[in-house]
Structure formats: C-alpha cells, structure tokens
Amino acid sequence: MNRKEFLRLGCFSMAALAGRRVAAQAAARRWAMVIDARKCLKEKGCDRCIQACHRVHNVPDFPNRAHEIKWIWKEPFQEAFVSERGPYVNEVFRDQPFLVFCNHCDNPPCVRVCPTRATWKREDGIVMMDWHRCIGCRYCMAACPYGSRSFNWLDPRPHIARIDPDYPTRTKGVVEKCTFCEERLARGQAPACVEACEEKALVFGDLEDPGSAVRELLRTNFAIRRKAELGTAPEIYYIV
C-alpha cells in the first residue's frame, strides 16, 4: 500500500464512521410523557388508566397495604410535588389526585445502585427492568425518590384477578415498576394508560423529535416535574 492508497482508505473509513454516527443520531429517541392535569382532573375518581395498566401487566392486588404493588397510582398534589408544598402555595391543587408512576429519569438513581444491572437505562430513555436478573436487594427502592418501585413480598399469582398469559407475572422476591409499556412499543402500540385515557390527558412521545406532540405541548404550556431539583432529570411532565 502506498501513501496515496493509505490516505484514500483512511478518508473513506472516516466518512463511513461519521455516516454511521449521523444515522444513529437520526434514529435516537427519548421517550417521555406529558400529563395534562387540567384534563386528568376533570372526571373525579376516574382510574381507567390505572385499571388498564394493572390488567395488561398482571399487577396483583394484595389486601394488605404493606404488600401493595403499584405501577401507576394517584397521589395528592402536595405529596407528589413536595417542593411545591406550603400553607399558601397552590391551594387550588391541595388534595387533588395527581397521576404518578416511574419518571424514567434521564439520570436514574435506581440504575446507579443496582448491583446486578437488573435495571438499566435503555438508549431510548426507558428505565427498564430485567426480572430475570433481579435479586431482590431493594437498593433501587431505597434510591428512587418517587417510590415508583414495589417489592413482591409474596407470590403475586393468587392475587391477580385475571392473569393475561401474554405478559409474565412476577415472582416472590423481585422488584417491579412501570416500564413505559416497552412490550407494547415494540409492537408499535402506545402505552396502555395512554390508550385507556378518554380525555387524552396523557400524551406519550419522543422528546428528540421537535415535531412530536410532547414537544409541542411543552413548547406551548407551563409544565412541572416531580422533584426535579434532585438532579434525577425526570421525564414525566405535568401541565398544571
């Protein structure tokens, strides 16, 4: 190989590498959710999203609250947004039920502490769980500032009203949480909670795409996040 050939080869390989990087960036995604609280609070006591999620994911219903498993649930405003708490702050929202679940943080503390990498952040931003690997140490539960994770103290199967064979149940001794319906995304479907919401209060989409519905909502509305001051970079936005 002479010098000319070497330079030519070098140029081609650099161009190919750069091309691959550009292609990877074009495919980059950052899943996130925007919850329009104005719409969500409209119908009192509506829990269709919670029902839908817990049904398709075989989430058990334990009679004892100490054993409770929850992927998505409601929390009074002052509990969900503790930094907004104060005797005269946001009185309009006091005791109003806000929908909460895993924030799929961009800087997830649960991932940092997991000793087996049973939980990790995917390239599309989903904080994923691998129940095969979970050893039940519950470090992630201690690390999560949102209480988004639940531990199976007992065998969940007897407490699932109707097991959906298409999704695995969990077993005693593992931690579980919302996975942004990654199994549905893989089939090109929207998350179950988003699909179940008749008010269209939940909007799911790609933050990397400037034309996505979530970006449009965030551009045109004031939105808050839960405990963003902790540096976890939560990716669930609430329009209030």
Next chain:
Amino acid sequence: MRDRALIFAGLVFFLGLVTFPVWYNAASGARAAAPEIKLPPGGTCVAPTDYMKTSHMSLLVQWRDAAVRENNRRYTAFDGKEYTISLTGTCLKQCHTNKAEFCDRCHDYSGVRTPYCWECHVDPATVAQTRAARAAGANSSEVVHE
C-alpha cells in the same frame, strides 16, 4: 495376609450387591420406558429437533437476552423463517400447547428440576384450568351460602 480369602470373598460379595440392580435388569430384560411425550401436530420447530433436544435451554437464554436486554424480538430460524421471540406467545401458543405432556413429562423423566421459567412466564392452559377451578370454587361457595 491370612485373611486373604475372607477379604476377597467380602469384596466380591460387596461388588455383587452394589451392582445388583444392573444384573437384575439385564437378566429380566426390562428396559426403562422412555417418557411418553406428545409431540405437537405437524410443523417444524424454530430449530432442528436434535438441537432443541440438547440445547433448547441455551436458545431460550439467547431469546431472553435478545428480547429483554437488546429489545430485539425477531428471530430468524435455521430455515430462514422469522419468528417473534416469546416463550408464551410463540413456543406455547403456536406449537407446544400441551406443556404438561411435552415439557413437563421429559423434565420429570430426566429428573431435571422444573426450571423457574414458569414462576413468571404463563402457560395459558394452566391459567385456564386455574380460572375454571376458581370459578367452580366460587360457585360452590355461593351454593353453600344459599
């Protein structure tokens, strides 16, 4: 070595006793019965039978890692056919609808502890049975209340 005869007689007796089941079975002509496995009707598996017999567990581990960790749910089989990676959805629902007569029988026969796949992954047949049993139980308890 005055007890040589005694020692060797004892050894021979011991060996005979230990290997008795082998002799006995050879003499009586009894053969261990193979497990009665019900094969699924027609069709081919995602890999040749010989491979599946010896290595289905490795394939399942590959599938698990591909689906959960790499978010890749497509599997191209040895014959070029594409399958969705799913233990319940593909293996059980499309082919081995009789887990009890296929997986379990062979595992029982070979003394391989039932793998813990089924503590989480769901066998649709078992779920249907449990549901029926629960419904029957609920009905009978209602009768008692009446």
